[in-house]
Amino acid sequence: MSMLPQMFFGYFASAIVVLSLLVITRKNPVHSVMWMLLLFFHIASMYLFLNAEFIAAIQVIVYAGAILVLFLFVVLLLNLKEELQADRFIGTWPAGLLVSAAIFVSLAAALQKFVPGPKGNFTIDLIQRVTHTKVLGQVLYTEYLFPFEIASLVLLIAVIGAIVLAKKRMRSH
Amino acid sequence: MVPLNWYLLLSAAVFSIGVFGFLTRRNIIIMFMSIELMLNAVNISLVAFSHYLQDLRGQILVFFIITVAAAEASIGLAIIIALFRNKNTVHVDEMHEMKG
Numbered sequence: 001m002s003m004l005p006q007m008f009f010g011y012f013a014s015a016i017v018v019l020s021l022l023v024i025t026r027k028n029p030v031h032s033v034m035w036m037l038l039l040f041f042h043i044a045s046m047y048l049f050l051n052a053e054f055i056a057a058i059q060v061i062v063y064a065g066a067i068l069v070l071f072l073f074v075v076l077l078l079n080l081k082e083e084l085q086a087d088r089f090i091g092t093w094p095a096g097l098l099v100s101a102a103i104f105v106s107l108a109a110a111l112q113k114f115v116p117g118p119k120g121n122f123t124i125d126l127i128q129r130v131t132h133t134k135v136l137g138q139v140l141y142t143e144y145l146f147p148f149e150i151a152s153l154v155l156l157i158a159v160i161g162a163i164v165l166a167k168k169r170m171r172s173h
Numbered sequence: 174m175v176p177l178n179w180y181l182l183l184s185a186a187v188f189s190i191g192v193f194g195f196l197t198r199r200n201i202i203i204m205f206m207s208i209e210l211m212l213n214a215v216n217i218s219l220v221a222f223s224h225y226l227q228d229l230r231g232q233i234l235v236f237f238i239i240t241v242a243a244a245e246a247s248i249g250l251a252i253i254i255a256l257f258r259n260k261n262t263v264h265v266d267e268m269h270e271m272k273g
Contacts, residue, residue: 009175013183020187020210024194029202036206043213050180050224055216055235062239067209067246074250075202077257089197090266096196104189111178111185120228139229140236151240158244165251168258 008049015042027088029075033068040064051124054133180221187214199264201256205249212242 019039026032040063047056090096127135140148187210194207216235223231257263 005175009179013179016183017186017190020190023210024190024198024203024207029200032203032206036209039210040213043217046217047220050220052220052224052232055220055232058236058239059216062243063209063213067243070246070250071202071206074253077254078202078263083200083263086264087199090199093197096193099196100189100193103192104185107185107188108182111181114178114181116177116226119226120230122227122229124224124227136229136232136236140233144233147237151237154240154244158247162247162251165248166254 005049012042012046012049016046025088027084028080029078029083030072030080033071033075036071037064037068040068051127052132054136177221177225181218184214184218184221187211187217199266201253201263201265204265205246205253208249209242209246212238 016039019035019042022035023032023039026035040059044056044059044064047053047059122135191207191210191214194210195204198204198207216238219231219235219238223229223235253263256268260268262268
């Protein structure tokens, strides 16, 4: 019975790794988007496992609901027949493999010497008593109010930028 | 209780997979998805830190990262649409207008 959390973690971690490998190796971009949808649901479950319900909900709503739909719309522009005939990777892919393996090895090596810092005030008991969304809101709207306002500005600029960039150029003649 | 290091190792693995995809794929949309993969890897480690150190700041950071990821996806996909309209391709090795 005490092995249950480890088994949960084992399933979700291996599923996340396998799904991310599937995302970057599929030839058909539509398949990549579909695997990524499954990947985002698994990551959301991982957040639930870490007692972060609100973040899990945002993960599903924003990532799976909004960003992936945007990706799917753009993939529809592609010429899929041409895509399926083209090479999957660039010619020098072993160099990329070397770089990413080096990043993984150095991160894993750094983990061996890692010592966690002091614990904060937000214990699991407190979060479960007040509920996660309320606690997060209380911190976000007091201590982080200014960055929150800046985030709205970032989104406004993204909206304007997307319209300007994707608009069809008017021909002058 | 699952140790914190397991989550950090998972996050490192997903991040490296994202780096590999970004460096080796030719399709610009898959490259964008690799960037999203890297952002998600960082989010996993931040939420794990937040849970194990009992501090909500990590989750506030995740909130902002998701905001920036949404903005980045919309602008990036708009750039892809503009590129596709002018060049009729999404393969990055066929785009060399800026080469001197």
